[in-house]
Amino acid sequence: MTSVTGAAVTKTEPGMFCLVLHSHLxxxxxxxxxxxxEEWLYQSWAATYLPVTAVLRRLAAEGRTRLLTLGITPVLAAQLDDPHCLDGMHHWLGNWQIRAHEAAGMSSTSQRELGAREHRASAAALEDFETRWRHGGSAVLRELIGAETIELLGGPLAHPFQPLLDERMRAFSLTEGLADARARWNHTPSGIWAPECGFTPGMEAGYAAAGVSHFMVDGPALRGDTSAGRPVWDSDVVAFGRDLEVSYRVWSPKTGYPGHAAYRDFHTYDHDTGLKPARVTGRTVPSEKKAPYDPALAAAAIDKHVDDFVETVRRRLRSESERVGRDALVVAAFDTELFGHWWFEGPQWLEKVLRALPEAGIEVGTLADARARGYVGEPVELQDSSWGSGKDWRVWAGDQVQDLVQLNAEVVQTALDTIDKSRDSNPEHPELRNRVHDQMLRETLMTVSSDWAFMVSKDSAAGYARDRAHKHAHALREIADAVASGRDDVARRLADGWNAADGLFPALDARRLPGPLTETAAFAGSV
Structure with missing residues (x-):
């Protein structure tokens, strides 16, 4: 039975449906x-994080629990709590309202209507932000965790592509990421969203040592059989696979819902105000010829796509359950930013779907629920995989990003060698907190973020991505050089300066970096 607005709704369909959202910038x-x-952050915050958490709060107030599995990466969580970002977001929301005022005062009817809509939206966003978010996002998410509205997925610090990362740094990044979640939410996730769903054999042992019980992979990594979670190799760690048939129903470049003619067009701007006035109209229609946005048309499309998705899930549950001879699991997974930022109507669709699925007799739960209720099959010898192009590593290790692959390897080795030598110079003394070592590891992890290779491979702000990777690499190198040459005062000054520039992950502690000869033991004892 599932509680829906105080009424009991009977499960009539086989199996279970899980919705998983991965939140990251x-x-x-x-x-x-x-x-x-920063504009990227503020747009996503206003269009996705504010409305999606509001949807979850409304549903929680009706007594609904375990609605979805929500991944929040440590680097995004840090920005949602960062004082500079909070001030910047508040200013951004105020500027949005000013732009809405400007549109409302223009001569054309369509611009005035646009301005009125945007004024209402910006006023609601400002009220929500000032009431709930002004002192950070952790309290907002902690409320949802405490109410069991969501299952929280964690992840490693700074979102590295783990299969290409040195095992010691991989272990450190993961355990620090889980510790970061504990510090923010008083909750250590048992599941994670592996960055880019990247996997290579052996990682399951690191997950088990860190206390991770389950993680996400893409459907092809399980050879397309995503009807149950699968223990990986000889571990008890379970991999859940994304069902592509259901997921692509929503987010497909050619046929996904957001491309419907009635939905607001992401790419078309009113250049006087920076607002988005048009609907998609047609996939090949140029921006200057797109029709004005009509909320009534969009609302009708939302209802149509809610019905379509519920029916898609129903058919998939039935067909997979019949195929495997038992109740099947269906997992749909998306970037959270799809809902609102990329697809304006996404939060509205999400709220309606989360109501409609149980009302249609479909059991909805989290990944932890699926594991607890026995949606786990036979072990799988999971191979190298990701959810990127080709479902392999080409996005993060292909020819176009070999310079970044080499940069990452060099930076990681420099950091490890420098810290190891510094530790070896004082073997008789207890290791004290070393802010220089801490900053070296911060800059290293920022360098190896998977985002930079992704942006280069997809030719999306590739110059920015390369600049960011090299900037953090430069910071690491100059601190490490000062340490190696015995210029301790210079190393401290440099570390303090680079830390002031970014100021993230203050609890990161280099003493928890596994030693070169005791990786497994150090890893297991560092959580």
Missing amino acids: PWLANHGRWPVG
Whole structure:
């Protein structure tokens, strides 16, 4: 039975449906504003994080629990709590309202209507932000965790592509990421969203040592059989696979819902105000010929796509359950930013779907629920995989990003060698907190963020991405050089300066970096 607005709704369909959302942006604070930089954060915050959490609060107030599995990466969580970002967001929302006023005062009817809609939206966003978010996002998310509205997925610090990362740094990044979640939410996630769903054999042992019980992979990694979670190799760690048939129903470049003619067009701007006035109209229609946005048309499309998705899930549950001879699991997974930022109507669709699925007799739960209720099959010998192009590593290790692959390897080795030598110089003394070592590891992890290779491979602000990787690499190198040459005062000054520039992950502690000869033991004892 599922509680829906106080009424009991009977499960009539086989199996279980899980919705998984992955929330992530690279560290953007103080690294440019437009066209790439903090604007990306503030747009996503206003269009996705505010409305999606509001949807979840409304559903929680009706007594609904375990609605979805929500991944929040440590680097995004840090920005949602960062004082600079909070001030910047408040200013951004105020500027949005000013732009709405400007549109409302223009001569054309369509611009006035646009201005009125945007004024209402910006006023609601400001009230929500000032009431709930002004002192950070952790309290907002903690409320949802405490109410069991969501299952929280964690992840490693700074979102590295783990299969290409040195095992010691991989272990450190993961355990620090879980510790960061504990510090923010008084909750250590048992599941994670592996960055880019990247996997290579052996990672399951690291997950088990860190206390991770389950993680996400893409459907092809499980050879397309996503009807149950699968223990990985000889571990008890379970991999859940994204069902592509259901997921692509929503987010497909050719046929996904957001491309419907009635929905608001992401790419078309009113250049006087920076607002978005048009609907998609047609996939090949140029921006200057797109029709004005009509909320009534969009609302009708939302209802149509809610019905279509519920029916898609129903058919998939039935067909997969019949195929495997038992109740099947269906997992749909998306970037959270799809809902609102990329697809304006996404939060409205999400709220209606989360109501409609149980009302249609479909059991909805989290990944932890699926594991607890026995949606786990036979072990799988999981191979190298990701959810990127080709479902392999080409996006993060292909020819076009070999310079970044080499840069990452060099930076990681420099950091490890420098810290190891510094530790070896004082073997008789207890290791004290070393802020220089801490900053070296911060800069290293920022360098190896998977976002930079992704942006280069997809030719999306590739110059910005390379600049960011090299900037953090430069910071690491100059601190490490000062340490190696015995200029301790210079190393401290440099570390303090680079830390002031970004100021993230203050609890990161280099003493928890596994030693070169005791990786497994150090890893297991560091959580």
